[in-house]
Amino acid sequence: MLPLQYIREASDRIADALDKRGLDARPILSKILQLDEERRDLQTRLDQTLAEANRKSREIGVLFKTGKGAEAQSLKEESSRLKEDSRELQERLNEAAEALQESLYLLPNVPHPSVRPGQDEADNEVVFEKGAIPELGENALPHWELARKFDLIDFELGVKVTGAGFPVYKGKGARLQRALISYFLDLNTEAGYQEVQVPHLVNEASGYGTGQLPDKEGQMYHIGEDNLYLIPTAEVPITNIFRDVILEKGNLPVKYTAYSPCFRREAGSYGAHVRGLNRLHQFDKVEIVRVEEPENSYAALDGMVIHVRGILDSLELPYRILRLCGGDLGFTAALTYDFEIYSTAQQRWLEVSSVSNFEAFQANRLKLRYRQGAEKPQLAHTLNGSALALPRILAGILENYQDSDGIRVPEVLIPYTGFDRIS
RNA sequence: GGAGGAAUGGCAGAGUGGUCGAAUGCGGCGGUCUUGAAAACCGUUGAGGGUCACACCUCCGGGGGUUCGAAUCCCUCUUCCUCCGCCA
Numbered sequence: 001m002l003p004l005q006y007i008r009e010a011s012d013r014i015a016d017a018l019d020k021r022g023l024d025a026r027p028i029l030s031k032i033l034q035l036d037e038e039r040r041d042l043q044t045r046l047d048q049t050l051a052e053a054n055r056k057s058r059e060i061g062v063l064f065k066t067g068k069g070a071e072a073q074s075l076k077e078e079s080s081r082l083k084e085d086s087r088e089l090q091e092r093l094n095e096a097a098e099a100l101q102e103s104l105y106l107l108p109n110v111p112h113p114s115v116r117p118g119q120d121e122a123d124n125e126v127v128f129e130k131g132a133i134p135e136l137g138e139n140a141l142p143h144w145e146l147a148r149k150f151d152l153i154d155f156e157l158g159v160k161v162t163g164a165g166f167p168v169y170k171g172k173g174a175r176l177q178r179a180l181i182s183y184f185l186d187l188n189t190e191a192g193y194q195e196v197q198v199p200h201l202v203n204e205a206s207g208y209g210t211g212q213l214p215d216k217e218g219q220m221y222h223i224g225e226d227n228l229y230l231i232p233t234a235e236v237p238i239t240n241i242f243r244d245v246i247l248e249k250g251n252l253p254v255k256y257t258a259y260s261p262c263f264r265r266e267a268g269s270y271g272a273h274v275r276g277l278n279r280l281h282q283f284d285k286v287e288i289v290r291v292e293e294p295e296n297s298y299a300a301l302d303g304m305v306i307h308v309r310g311i312l313d314s315l316e317l318p319y320r321i322l323r324l325c326g327g328d329l330g331f332t333a334a335l336t337y338d339f340e341i342y343s344t345a346q347q348r349w350l351e352v353s354s355v356s357n358f359e360a361f362q363a364n365r366l367k368l369r370y371r372q373g374a375e376k377p378q379l380a381h382t383l384n385g386s387a388l389a390l391p392r393i394l395a396g397i398l399e400n401y402q403d404s405d406g407i408r409v410p411e412v413l414i415p416y417t418g419f420d421r422i423s
Numbered sequence: 424g425g426a427g428g429a430a431u432g433g434c435a436g437a438g439u440g441g442u443c444g445a446a447u448g449c450g451g452c453g454g455u456c457u458u459g460a461a462a463a464c465c466g467u468u469g470a471g472g473g474u475c476a477c478a479c480c481u482c483c484g485g486g487g488g489u490u491c492g493a494a495u496c497c498c499u500c501u502u503c504c505u506c507c508g509c510c511a
Contacts, residue, residue: 043472047480054442054480057492061441072491079491246470374452374468 001104001211001365003379007032017110020117020326028106035100042096046089053082105214109361111326112298112335118325124338125325128309131318133342134400142345143395144276146402147173150422155276165266165281172422176397176409177284179416180390181259184286184311188387191307193257193288198237200260201228206240209366211332221263230263234287235384242291242368247380249372253300254291257387259284277391278350284390290383293370294360297381298335301357304385305337308353311388314412317396318342320349334359341392345399350392355385 007014011029018025056079063072116125147153152173158166169177189195207213207229212220221230231237238256247254262285277283288307292300305321312319324336339353360379363369369377401408406423414420 040473043480047473050481051479053491058442060491064441076491083491377470 001361002107002110003360003364004032004036004104006360007107008036014110017113018108020111020115021108021329022117022119022327023108025107028103032100032103032107035096035103039093039096039100042089042093046086046093049082049086049089053079053086056082108331109329109334109358111329112357114323115329115335116323116325117327119327120325121328123325124322124328127321127323127337129320130309130313131316131342133318134344136344136399136402137404140345140399140402142276143343143398146398146407147276150407152176152398152422153277163281165279167277167280172417172419173394175417175419176413176422177390177394179413180388180393181284181286183413183416184388185257185259187311187314188257188286188288188307191255193255196238196241196256196258198234198241198258198260200231200237200263201226202231202236202240203228205243206236209240209243210236210362211365212236215331219265221265231260232264233262233285233386234258234260235289238287238289239362239366239382239384242380242382243366245366245368246377247291247368247370249293249370252291252293252370252380253296254289256289257286258289259286261285277395278346280391285386286388286390288385288387291363291368291370292381292383294379294381297357297359297383300381300383301335301337301355304355304383304387308339308355308385308387312339312341312352315393315397315410317393317400318344319352330356332356332358332361334361339386339388341396343392343396343399345402350396351389352392352396353386353388355383357381357383 002014007029011033015024015026015029056075060072060075060079063075116123118124141149144153144155147155150172151170154168154170155164157168158164161168185195201223204213204227207220212229212232216232220232223229237260238258241256242254261282263282264280266279266281288304290300290304309319309321319339319341322338322340324330324333324338329336333356336354336356338351339355340349340351342348343350359381362382363379366382368380368382370380371377397410398407401410406421409417409420409422
């Protein structure tokens with residue numbers, strides 16, 4: 001949610017920037033400005049009415065105290081009348097405020113100046129590419145066949161226990177997965193991110209706080225009986241730690257990392273592109289989250305990109321970095337870099353990380369602020385990224401590290417797996 | 424799940440109908456004193472709306488009600504604590 005103050009000051013610039021998303025926000029913006037004015041007008045009138053009523057109440061109090069209770073009667077009646085007026089004003093104010101809120105929820109974040117206009121993923125810009133694509137023999141297999149051949153992942157068993165998209169990892173497959181989680185957490189903590197373990201279910205307020213609600217309701221699994229949602233990413237519980245929080249400037253930046261399973265309904269996606277580990281209902285991810293002061297948030301974003309690059313370099317996987325175009329940019333993000341590794345056996349790129357700056361968009365919903373000394377609190381900036389998402393990394397390792405009779409384990413992971421080869 | 428108790432400012436903790444946004448203590452900030460620091464003393468110290476700035480309005484867990492007037496009374500929800508039950 002964009003700060004209202006910002007919309008008042010820069011609605012034209014916002015409209016121009018949102019064109020890059022292919023969205024004409026002008027009608028919504030002018031409605032917001034109009035509702036805002038209406039709301040403020042009603043607020044002023046309500047305040048005046050209440051001020052008058054308060055004054056009379058105080059007078060009545062004084063009259064009673066001085067034993068002139070009889071004189072209070074007419075004041076009581078006047079006060080009652082004011083109270084009735086205020087009730088009506090309050091109702092109209094609530095309606096205006098609610099309408100304003102609804103309109104504000106419709107508005108996505110303003111793209112950063114470096115974001116190009118574009119329709120969809122085809123218009124994303126490749127800003128970096130690294131790593132040789134390995135030459136694999138003709139009998140190179142996609143990861144789902146390797147997983148079956150070496151008994152690493154059992155997709156059918158997952159179907160039996162739960163349903164499609166909930167694989168069972170076995171033996172060295174499970175161990176490799178655990179090794180990756182530990183490896184990522186170690187690298188993140190070394191880079192100054194504090195490790196946290198967070199709940200995997202969140203309440204409604206948290207869903208709103210990070211922007212999954214109300215826009216992406218259908219993406220999350222919902223537990224109706226308790227009105228809780230399974231997290232689609234650790235971003236939700238981690239960032240909501242800071243809901244309704246005022247941080248001291250000296251405590252910024254805040255850097256957290258957490259491992260969590262992620263649950264996504266992914267309604268309506270079937271077919272070859274979701275085969276194997278490519279897209280799951282439950283997957284593992286290690287997330288990094290930062291809270292920054294606005295002046296530093298883009299430097300922080302760069303730092304996160306460099307950090308994620310370092311992880312991919314160490315795994316020696318071929319990867320590229322995309323700057324998302326306006327049309328592909330998530331609702332809450334101002335700037336996003338996607339990381340994709342190349343799946344040699346499938347001959348396609350797989351997204352393994354998405355690193356974003358949300359500027360004040362989430363902070364505004366969260367009421368996440370910071371302050372220096374006696375200054376007025378102001379909205380912080382939030383950022384997050386995957387470092388990294390597991391299943392596709394696993395897929396990439398299986399495919400790119402296969403040879404004629406097995407799969408090598410990347411050098412850096414051997415201390416974590418305890419074996420150097422799957423065969 | 425059953426029975427009781429509680430929820431107040433960064434923290435602790437007063438306040439049971441009338442200038443209470445709220446005593447007091449601790450903490451924070453500023454100052455006096457000091458070579459410097461500590462101690463002591465003085466001052467200051469919640470958030471949001473609104474205003475050029477004031478005024479003014481809202482907020483004492485959330486929502487609703489009674490009243491001219493609610494932190495204070497009533498209803499309801501949530502959370503926490505104690506006891507019982509169940510349990511990794």
